Amino acid sequence: MPKAPSPSSRSDSTASLLRQEIVSGEAAPGNLLAEAAVAQRLGVSRVPVREALFTLEREGLVEFSATGRAFVKDLTTSDFEELYVLRLNLEPLAARLAAPHFKKDLSSLEENVAATQRAKSVHEVTRLDLEFHELILHMSGNTRLLKLWRSLRGELELWLGRLHRQHQLQTRETQAQTVEAHRGIIEGFKTQTPAACERLLREHILGWREWLPIVS
Amino acid sequence: MPKAPSPSSRSDSTASLLRQEIVSGEAAPGNLLAEAAVAQRLGVSRVPVREALFTLEREGLVEFSATGRAFVKDLTTSDFEELYVLRLNLEPLAARLAAPHFKKDLSSLEENVAATQRAKSVHEVTRLDLEFHELILHMSGNTRLLKLWRSLRGELELWLGRLHRQHQLQTRETQAQTVEAHRGIIEGFKTQTPAACERLLREHILGWREWLPIVS
DNA sequence: GGAGATAAAACGGTATACCGTTTTACGAGA
């Protein structure tokens, strides 16, 4: 299970707020995130804002100019290509590593699928979709692999968010597609064959790309 | 080529200093890195130290406790296993992606090997060895892949450093082994076949592990 | 002598202030 998002410190809550604004599109790509301005707007000092911006940079949602100014990242198609290649290699690896652990712990995946079916918006489906994949990374047992994947997650979320806003994806279809695919994966995982688990995820991601609206 | 390490800001130079102390073993695993103490010792304020510690955490050299205190990371064997699995998957991928670019740019790899041959210490050989691999990641053209690898590099360096200090590796042997292996890789790269380049690197890393002194 | 309470010291989180650099906006001259 992913960590509980409990923004205890002001740095964390600032990061959460900005993350939300960026992923939701409220903050447009290329926008300057000036420390003082953000600080004043959120009612905190510059220090937590500064740290939040560093965090968001690590997540790929923010980009620093050579002179240290933070901007909302503007993803291009080639950025997406990079992300895609990495997913295509990291996730199957995770599935292979996780295979031996697929004895009892499939329950968390099943719960996720159930939640996905209950979801009421495209946004929610997307979030649960990503969580499904993150669960697999988590089950791989390789904490660094999980961290690497997480460092890509923000950008992925950003890209998907923009895609959805552009193409007005239908909730029903996206949801049905996701649930069906994930169920198939869980079924396949029951064999616990590392090679099979790996192949399964690889093909899921290949198929996912086909399903996506025009990526260009 | 890797970025020029020009510590312009105090955050950067502080990070460099601490990095050096940690990798060299001067700062023992588990040591507390208190902001105020480090700041006073290095003659800067706590702010740059704070940022340096965050940077080093991202590099895997420092670990934060639940209450926000920074400690020099203490790597275990299973940490090394995680790193190894990731190298074994990321680097061959990079080689495959880089294959099409292996027309002229092999010169940077060749220069690296030449420098390795001129090296005069195990430490220097190790540094150039890692640089060789980083060059391949760089040539893959996938900036995120390079970033992921770099986020593992610090821990790798840390591990290798401790290994060398424990086993007093002979410079000559390590050097000869490294140079020979890297030359073979460059030779193989000339075919520019993605699959071959990928296999080459995979086998190099498998062999590298055999070569390492007792990892346990 | 050992476990627990307690007070002092250490430490991190954050606000504020200052300074040098970068950006930006405006105005003069071609």
Add this chain to the structure above:
DNA sequence: TCTCGTAAAACGGTATACCGTTTTATCTCC
């Protein structure tokens, strides 16, 4: 009108100070 220069405003880097929490060390009681 466009370009270039210049000054003001914006901005980030860093130092310092304050506060609440966590650690640590000491003292007490069993």
